[in-house]
Amino acid sequence: MLSVKTDNACHSRSDNKKRDFISDRTKAIPPSGIRRFFDLAGQMEDVISLGVGEPDYSTPWHICDAAISSIEQGHTAYTSNTGMEPLRRELAGFIQDQYHVEYDPASEMIITTGVSEGLDIVIRAVTDPGDEVLVIDPSYVSYSPCVTMAGGVPVPVPCTEKDRFRLSPDVLMEHITPRSKVLILNFPNNPTGGVMRHEDLKAIADVVIDHDLLILSDEVYAELTYEGHHTATASIEGLWDRTVTLSGFSKAFAMTGWRLGYICAPPDITAATLKIHQYVMLSAPTMSQYAALEALKNGKEAMQEMVREYHLRRNLFVDGLNRIGLPCHVPEGAFYAFPSVKGTGLTDFEFAERLITEAGVAVVPGNVFGNSGIGHVRCSYAVSRQELTEAVRRMDEFIRSLP
Amino acid sequence: MDDIDRSLLSLLEEDCSTSLHDLAVMLGCSDEEVEKRKANLEKDGIIRRYSAVINWEQVDKGSVYAIIELKVAPERDHGFDRIAARISRFANVRDLRLRTGTHDLQLLVKGKSMQEIARFVAEHIAPMERIRETATHIIMKTYKENGVLYVEREDGQRLPFSF
Incomplete structure (x- = not known):
């Protein structure tokens, strides 16, 4: 019989003096202020979480089934670095069809392991030490740390409520210096739900061209646009050559766990980014690529169904927030509402902390997404209508309990 | 519309x-x-009525459902419509459809017991003129009905927070 030796002498911790191995670059990244909220939510029962940044739907079954059969057929090896050719071809058609932007699947496209990987490697491919990267604020939490890790300097550019959370050309101009090189956009926006319409993008295009900037446009929420149709940054005249479009399957097709995204960019930037991708990732997960191919071919109906439902929930939830005295601008995209909590007399952190402990509703304080988010909280409405209604009821009760 | x-x-x-x-x-x-x-x-009759979806199997262990398939000789000028109208009047006939395939009409029938359903078929359905053949299938378990799942499904857990 085999016995397992439990003597741990071989790996005991010791008090040997060692130097501090953590790099300065990593130390420069501030710790996430949100950890304790995770712990609070974990300890409590009956919490309605509006803190999630992913769909509440499971991936449509025909997509899962395509991945399962790809495994059954033994398609479990690496794919080409850029991703499966049929997937890139299908994707090029999808992007052209939906957003009227043309990309060559052979030289202007890389399938990545989520948009997260895409962001990281593109930022690394274009950033030299000291380069300033303009990052809209508030925005998704990864942009600035990725810039820092690449040796760049993130420069927040506020998109405030008075501009309906859009980027105004004047504000952009104020933050440009001779070191500015890259502008990171994310519309529809996480956390505000703000959307840049065609005319808004046109207005910043001149500034971008005048100052010879490159745009990294994270459009992962593009399909979740409720008023009119999404305008792709690269579709604006003069911007195709200086735009990298990043997107993925997570939000539109409810595929967060599959970790599948893509980069579309002019050929020189694609080639440079591909060098990094092939060394750090080799290729995106093969079974996920089969799933994505099925999503593009036959998933549009299920996607539209989910988008319709988010739209209804948005109306219901935003109406509820405004009714209970949390002023909320109507988010035109994504699945987040970003109400102001200033009227309660609490900071966004206090509000979020007390709301979860006293009312059992989890939201994310706005300053997690940058200084311009201060005084707001991010509420995801990717939860059922019943839960949304109950969350509004609990929030109402909580606000009434405040002095 | x-x-x-x-x-x-x-x-x-x-x-x-x-x-x-x-x-x-x-x-x-x-x-x-x-x-x-x-x-x-x-x-306009587009909304037929408002009702609740009830999993009766859970409430009423005694009730039995059966799918009954019928081969029917159609009538000149009326096809299957008149006989279908007649069958649809029975209160225990929950669904009734004309379909393609080996049989013509398909019924979903509710009864208190298998015997009751057998009696219904033998006494009311089979003896009708123009009914050529019946095939009765007792339902053993319902997994999904009208788009609603009746079995517990374990959905993946989401993290309470993600960005």
Whole structure:
């Protein structure tokens, strides 16, 4: 019989003096202020979480089934670095069809392991030490740390409520210096739900061209646009050559766990980014690529169904927030509402902390997404209508309990 | 019938107990407009009735459902319609459809016991003129009905927070 030796002498911790191995670059990244909220939510029962940044739907079954059969057929090896050719071809058609932007699947496209990987490697491919990267604020939490890790300097550019959370050309101009090189956009926006319409993008295009900037446009929420149709940054005249479009399957097709995204960019930037991708990732997960191919071919109906439902929930939830005295601008995209909590007399952190402990509703304080988010909280409405209604009821009760 | 009507119908199909006000907010129109649209859809017979989806198997262990397939000789000028109308009058016939395949009519019948269903077929259905053949299939378990799952499904857990 085999016995397992439990003597741990071989790996005991010791008090040997060692130097501090953590790099300065990593130390420069501030710790996430949100950890304790995770712990609070974990300890409590009956919490309605509006803190999630992913769909509440499971991936449509025909997509899962395509991945399962790809495994059954033994398609479990690496794919080409850029991703499966049929997937890139299908994707090029999808992007052209939906957003009227043309990309060559052979030289202007890389399938990545989520948009997260895409962001990281593109930022690394274009950033030299000291380069300033303009990052809209508030925005998704990864942009600035990725810039820092690449040796760049993130420069927040506020998109405030008075501009309906859009980027105004004047504000952009104020933050440009001779070191500015890259502008990171994310519309529809996480956390505000703000959307840049065609005319808004046109207005910043001149500034971008005048100052010879490159745009990294994270459009992962593009399909979740409720008023009119999404305008792709690269579709604006003069911007195709200086735009990298990043997107993925997570939000539109409810595929967060599959970790599948893509980069579309002019050929020189694609080639440079591909060098990094092939060394750090080799290729995106093969079974996920089969799933994505099925999503593009036959998933549009299920996607539209989910988008319709988010739209209804948005109306219901935003109406509820405004009714209970949390002023909320109507988010035109994504699945987040970003109400102001200033009227309660609490900071966004206090509000979020007390709301979860006293009312059992989890939201994310706005300053997690940058200084311009201060005084707001991010509420995801990717939860059922019943839960949304109950969350509004609990929030109402909580606000009434405040002095 | 416009997009708002269609959305209203799917909202009601999913949960007809949703308040008029919530429906109006979601659809972006006034309470009065929703009320009017609803009334029109009722009047036109598009909305047939409002009901709850009940898993009777869980309540009423004694009831039995059976699918009964019938081969029927169609009538000149009337096809299957007259015999279908006759069969549909029985209260225990829950569903009745004309279909393609080996049989013509398909019924879903509810009964208290297998014997009761057997008796119904033998006494009421099989002896009807023009019925050539019957095939009775007792339902053993319902997994999904009208788009609603009846079996517990373990859905993946989401993290309480993610960005």
